[in-house]
Amino acid sequence: MGLTSETTVYVTAALAAVCVGLLVWLWPRFAARGLRQVLGRLAAIGVTQAVIIAAFACWLNSSYQFFGSWGELFGHVETAPVGVTQASGGDGTVTGVAVKGALVQPGSDEQLSRVSGLPSGPASVNGRVESVKVIGRRTGVVDPAFVYLPPQYFQKAYRRQRFPVIVALSGYPGSIFNLAQYLRVSQTAGQLQKSGQMQPTVLVMIRPTIAPPRDTECVNVPGGPQTETFLAKDLPDALKSAYRVGHDASAWGVMGYSSGASCALQLTMRNPHVYTTAGALSPDYRVKDDPTTGNLFGSGLGRVNRVNGHDLMWRLKHLPVPQVSVLVAESKHGERGYPQTQAFIRAVRAPMRVASILPEHGSHNFPTWVRELPATLKWMNQQLTFPQDVVPRHHKKGTVEAARPKPGRGTLRAEGTEPTPTATRHK
Incomplete structure (x- = not known):
C-alpha cells in the first residue's frame, strides 16, 4: 500500500474504528483496581489514540501530499541517477x-x-x-x-x-x-x-x-x-x-x-x-x-x-x-x-x-x-x-x-x- 493511496487511508480508518470498539468492549475488564488494570487502561487508551492520529495523518497526507512515499516519510530518498527513456505521446x-x-x-x-x-x-x-x-x-x-x-x-x-x-x-x-x-x-x-x-x-x-x-x-x-x-x-x-x-x-x-x-x-x-x-x-x-x-x-x-x-x-x-x-x-x-x-x-x-x-x-x-x-x-x-x-x-x-x-x-x-x-x- 502506498503512503498516499486511498487503501492506506481506508485501512487506517478501519483500524481506528476497531480500536475504539475494542476499547469500549474491554473497558469493564480494566475497571478493577490494581497495577495490572491501570497499565491495561493506559495501554488501551494510548493505542487507540495513536491509531486515530495515524488515520487522520494518513488522510491529511493523502489530501495534501506532504510526503509521497513511505521512504520520504522516514527520510529515505533516491540519490542514485538512473537511465532516461524518451517517451512519445498518443498523438505521435x-x-x-x-x-x-x-x-x-x-x-x-x-x-x-x-x-x-x-x-x-x-x-x-x-x-x-x-x-x-x-x-x-x-x-x-x-x-x-x-x-x-x-x-x-x-x-x-x-x-x-x-x-x-x-x-x-x-x-x-x-x-x-x-x-x-x-x-x-x-x-x-x-x-x-x-x-x-x-x-x-x-x-x-x-x-x-x-x-x-x-x-x-x-x-x-x-x-x-x-x-x-x-x-x-x-x-x-x-x-x-x-x-x-x-x-x-x-x-x-x-x-x-x-x-x-x-x-x-x-x-x-x-x-x-x-x-x-x-x-x-x-x-x-x-x-x-x-x-x-x-x-x-x-x-x-x-x-x-x-x-x-x-x-x-x-x-x-x-x-x-x-x-x-x-x-x-x-x-x-x-x-x-x-x-x-x-x-x-x-x-x-x-x-x-x-x-x-x-x-x-x-x-x-x-x-x-x-x-x-x-x-x-x-x-x-x-x-x-x-x-x-x-x-x-x-x-x-x-x-x-x-x-x-x-x-x-x-x-x-x-x-x-x-x-x-x-x-x-x-x-
Whole structure:
C-alpha cells in the first residue's frame, strides 16, 4: 500500500474504528483496581489514540501530499541517477528531447493522475503536463517535478523555437501535487496563454525539499544537502538538456508560496545570472534555523557570513543590488508578514525593481495565493524575454524552419508602462 493511496487511508480508518470498539468492549475488564488494570487502561487508551492520529495523518497526507512515499516519510530518498527513456505521446509527438547525462527521466503518474483540470487531447492544441524526475548532476539529488509544455511547444511552426521558463516552488511541508491541484499553476498559466494574456511559457513545478522530512530551505548546508546548488545549477542544466527552453537568464523566472516564495527571492537575488525574475507569495526575507531545519549554516567563523548572506534585508543594505525584478504579495490584514514586506519594498533600490500585490484581506493559505496567482504570472510574463535563439537546424530534407515570434516580452505592457490595478510597481 502506498503512503498516499486511498487503501492506506481506508485501512487506517478501519483500524481506528476497531480500536475504539475494542476499547469500549474491554473497558469493564480494566475497571478493577490494581497495577495490572491501570497499565491495561493506559495501554488501551494510548493505542487507540495513536491509531486515530495515524488515520487522520494518513488522510491529511493523502489530501495534501506532504510526503509521497513511505521512504520520504522516514527520510529515505533516491540519490542514485538512473537511465532516461524518451517517451512519445498518443498523438505521435515526442514529449521530451534527448537527454544528455541522464538528467531527466519519466516519473510516476500516481500524483499527476489525481490532479483535476489538466490539459487533455492533442498536445499541439491544449499542451501537456508531464511527470518527470530531475537528476542533479552536481548534487546527486533526485527530485520529482511536473512540467507544463504549452501547445506551441508541439506545433511545427515552433519546432526549433526555445521557450521562457517559470519554475514554481512549493512550500514546506508540501509537494508538486499542491502546486498542480491546489495552487493550479499549470491550469492558470494555460488559461492565460490561451487568452493571449501570457506568452507561451514552460512551467516547472518542483519542491525545494530535497532531503525530506528536513526543511533545508534554499541553503547549501555545510556538510549536508546542497539545495541552492540543485535549484540554481542542477535544475536549469537538466531542463536545458531535456527541453527546448531559453539558455539566457532573461528567459528564466522562479516563483513560489510560503517558504517556496522565500526560496524564489533567495535564488533570484543570490543568482541573478540564473533567474532574473521572482514572484513571491507570502515570503519571509531571511532564513533562520528552527526545529524543522536543524542547523542550516554550520558553525565556526563562516557561520555569520552564511547567515547574513541569506538575510535579504542585510544584502540590500551591504551588498551590490542585483539587476533583477521581483514581485512580493502579502495581505494587509490576516497575514503577519505585511510590515516586513513593506520594509523590503522600501529597501529595494535601482537597478533592482520590485512590484507588489497587497490585498486588504487574506490568509496564509491556498485561497489567498490562488487569487494572487494570475496577476503574478502576468507580471512575470512582462519581465521574461521570449528567447530569440533557436535549436540547431536538422540537416534533413523536408525540415520546416520555425516561425520566430516578434521580439518582445509578450502581449502585455512592457516594463516602464503603467502597472495593472492588481500589482503596484516600485522603483
